[in-house]
Amino acid sequence: MIDTPIYDIAIIGGGLGGLTFALQAIQQGYSVALFEKETYPFHKVCGEYISLESWNFLTSLGVPLDSFKLPIIKHLSITDVLGNNYSFNLPLGGFGISRFFLDNYLYQLCIKKGVDVYQQTKVNDVTFSNDVFTISTQHKTIQSKIAIGSFGKRSNVDVKFKRSFALSKPNKLNNFIGVKYHVQYNIPSNQIALYNFKNGYCGISKIEDNKVCVCYITSASNLNNNQQSIQQMEELVLSKNPFLKKIFADAYFLYDKPLSISQINFQSKSKIENHIFCIGDAAGLIAPLCGNGMSMAMHSSKIAFNNVHLFLQGEISRSKAEQQYILQWNKQFKQRLFIGKMVQYWFGNNTLTICFLRIMKALPFLAKWVIKSTHGQPF
Numbered sequence: 001m002i003d004t005p006i007y008d009i010a011i012i013g014g015g016l017g018g019l020t021f022a023l024q025a026i027q028q029g030y031s032v033a034l035f036e037k038e039t040y041p042f043h044k045v046c047g048e049y050i051s052l053e054s055w056n057f058l059t060s061l062g063v064p065l066d067s068f069k070l071p072i073i074k075h076l077s078i079t080d081v082l083g084n085n086y087s088f089n090l091p092l093g094g095f096g097i098s099r100f101f102l103d104n105y106l107y108q109l110c111i112k113k114g115v116d117v118y119q120q121t122k123v124n125d126v127t128f129s130n131d132v133f134t135i136s137t138q139h140k141t142i143q144s145k146i147a148i149g150s151f152g153k154r155s156n157v158d159v160k161f162k163r164s165f166a167l168s169k170p171n172k173l174n175n176f177i178g179v180k181y182h183v184q185y186n187i188p189s190n191q192i193a194l195y196n197f198k199n200g201y202c203g204i205s206k207i208e209d210n211k212v213c214v215c216y217i218t219s220a221s222n223l224n225n226n227q228q229s230i231q232q233m234e235e236l237v238l239s240k241n242p243f244l245k246k247i248f249a250d251a252y253f254l255y256d257k258p259l260s261i262s263q264i265n266f267q268s269k270s271k272i273e274n275h276i277f278c279i280g281d282a283a284g285l286i287a288p289l290c291g292n293g294m295s296m297a298m299h300s301s302k303i304a305f306n307n308v309h310l311f312l313q314g315e316i317s318r319s320k321a322e323q324q325y326i327l328q329w330n331k332q333f334k335q336r337l338f339i340g341k342m343v344q345y346w347f348g349n350n351t352l353t354i355c356f357l358r359i360m361k362a363l364p365f366l367a368k369w370v371i372k373s374t375h376g377q378p379f
Contacts, residue, residue, distance in 0.1 A: 007031045007116070008312060010135050010144035012123045012157060015044070016099075017280030017297035018150030019106035022115045023061045024305045030312065032115045033142055035135070037122045041104035045178040045261040047203045047288055048213040049073060049192055051094045051295040053378045057302065062109050063102075071096045071189040071206040076371070078194045078357055081350045083242045086357045088367045092375060094192070094291060096207040098182070123157060128275045131318070146308050149278040150301075153285055154263050161274060165267040176264035177223055178288070179230060180215040183251040187212060194289055195247075196353045197238045198222070201289055204247065211254065214247070217288050219348070220262065230258055266341055271329050272322045277304045283329060286337050287344035290374035296333055299379050303328045332376060339373045 009025050011018045014036030025032045052072075059065055074093040078086045110117055118139070125136040126147055133147040151157050158166035185204075187193070192205035200218025207213050216238065226233040239245035264285070271283050280297035304325055311321040346352040360367040 004134075005033070005142045006132070007033045007142060007144040009033070009146045009148065009308065010133060010142060011035065011148040011150055012126065012135070012276075013150035013152055013155070013280075013282070014038075014040075014103070014107065014117065014119075015150055015152055015280060015297065016103065016106070016294055017282075017301045018148065019103060019110060020057070020061060020298045021148055021150065021279065021301040021305055022110050022117075023106065023113065024302065025308075026110070026113045026115050027061075028309060032110075033135075033144065034110065034115055034117045035121045035123050035137060036117065036119050039119045040107040041100050043180070043182075043259050044099040044103070045180045045215065045259055046099050046213075046294070047205070047215045047291060048098050048207050049094050049096055049203070049205050049291045049294075051292055051375050052092050053376050054295040054298050055095070056378050057298055061106075063105060065095070068097070068208060070208055073190055073192050073205060075188070075191040076194070077191055078196070079241065079243050080196045080354045080357055081198065081241050082354065084354070084357070085243075086361050088360070088364075088371065090192075091368065091372060092377075096189075096192075096205050096213065098207045098211070098213065101208055123151075125160060126157065126274070126276060133275075145312065147276045148304065148308075149273060149276040149282045150280050150297075151282050153261070153281045154265065155282075158282075163269065163273065165265050165269055168265070168267065175220040176217050176266075177220050178215065178217045178261045178264055180213065180259045181251075182207075182254040183212050183214055183247075184210075184254065185212045185214075185247060185251040192291065193243075195241050195244045196347055196350070197241045197244060198350060199348050200238075201347050202238065202244055203288065203291070212251070214251070215288070217264065230260065266337075266344070271326045275318065275322065277308065277322070277325060279304050284333060284337050286333075286374070287340035289344055289347060290336070290340040292336060292340075292375050295376065296336070299332065299376060300329060302379060303332065336374050336376070339370065343370060343374070 008030040011034040195202045202216035279300040307321040
C-alpha cells in the first residue's frame with residue numbers, strides 16, 4: 001500500500017491568492033502543497049492594476065517591488081461612448097504589473113522556500129472526512145489538515161460542489177466575457193483609463209517594461225450578436241468610442257490573438273465550502289472597473305491565513321476559524337462588491353454612464369467616495 005502524503009495545507013489554484021497564502025504558510029513552518037492546472041509563467045485575463053494597499057504585503061513576502069521600476073498610477077481618466085473625458089485623482093493610487101511576471105515571481109519564491117508546487121495538475125475532487133481533506137488529481141492523491149480554494153472565477157470544483165452561481169442559468173446580469181491584450185502604445189505612465197462602450201468598458205494602463213495592458217469586459221450578448229467574433233465586436237461595438245477606435249487602430253499588438261475568458265459571474269459566493277477556505281475570486285468577484293480584484297485576492301489570503309494559523313496552533317476550533325473568516329471577509333469586502341456591482345450596472349448603459357460621470361464631475365466628493373468605497377487601506 002502506498003502512503004498518501006499528508007500536508008498541513010493544500011491549496012487548489014496558483015493565482016495571487018493561492019501563491020501569497022502559500023508564502024505566508026511556509027514562512028510559519030507549515031508543509032504546503034499547491035496545485036495549478038497551468039505551467040508558469042502564463043498570461044491571465046486581468047486588468048493588471050494593483051492598488052498600493054498591497055505594496056507592503058508583497059514586499060513582506062520577499063517581492064522587491066522597488067527594484068522592478070513599475071509605473072505608479074495616481075490618476076483615473078474615464079471616457080464615455082461619446083468621447084467626453086473626465087479625470088479624477090486616485091487617493092491611494094496603484095501600480096501596474098503583469099500577471100505573467102508577478103505570478104511567476106511568486107511561484108519562484110514558493111519553490112525557493114519549499115512549497116511543493118504541482119503544475120499542470122487539475123484537481124478533480126476534494127473530500128473531507130475525519131478532520132482531514134483528501135485532494136484527488138489526475139496524477140496523485142494527497143491529504144491535508146486545511147484546504148484553500150483559490151480556483152478563480154469559475155472552475156470544475158465549483159461545479160463539483162454544486163455552488164449556486166455555477167449552476168445558475170446565464171442571463172444579462174451574470175454572463176460576461178473578458179478580453180486582454182498587451183500592446184505598445186504611448187500613454188501616460190501615471191494614469192489608468194476606462195473607456196465606455198455599449199454593454200461594457202475597457203481599461204488601459206501601463207505595466208512593466210513600458211508595455212500597456214488593454215483589458216475589457218462586456219456582456220456575452222455583445223459577442224453573440226457579432227457572430228462570436230471578437231474582431232467584429234471590436235470593430236462594430238468598441239470602436240464606436242472614438243478613443244478606443246484610435247487605440248485599436250494605432251497600437252502595436254504583442255499577442256497573435258486575444259486572451260479571453262467567458263462565463264464571468266458576479267453573483268454572491270460562499271466563503272467556506274465543505275470546510276474549504278475560499279479566497280480571491282473563488283470567494284467573491286468585484287467589478288473589474290474598481291481595480292481592486294488583485295488586492296482583494298491577496299488581502300483575503302492574509303485574512304484566511306491568520307485564522308488557519310490560529311486553528312493549526314490549537315488556539316481556536318475549525319468552526320471558529322471558519323466563522324471568523326466569514327465575518328472578517330464580509331467586513332472588508334462586502335460593501336466594496338455591492339458598490340462595484342452598482343457602478344458596473346451604470347457603466348453597462350450608455351445614457352446612465354453619461355449622466356453618472358457628469359454628476360461625479362459636478363460633485364467631486366461623490367467621485368472620491370466611490371473610489372474610496374471600492375478600495376481598502378494598506379494591510
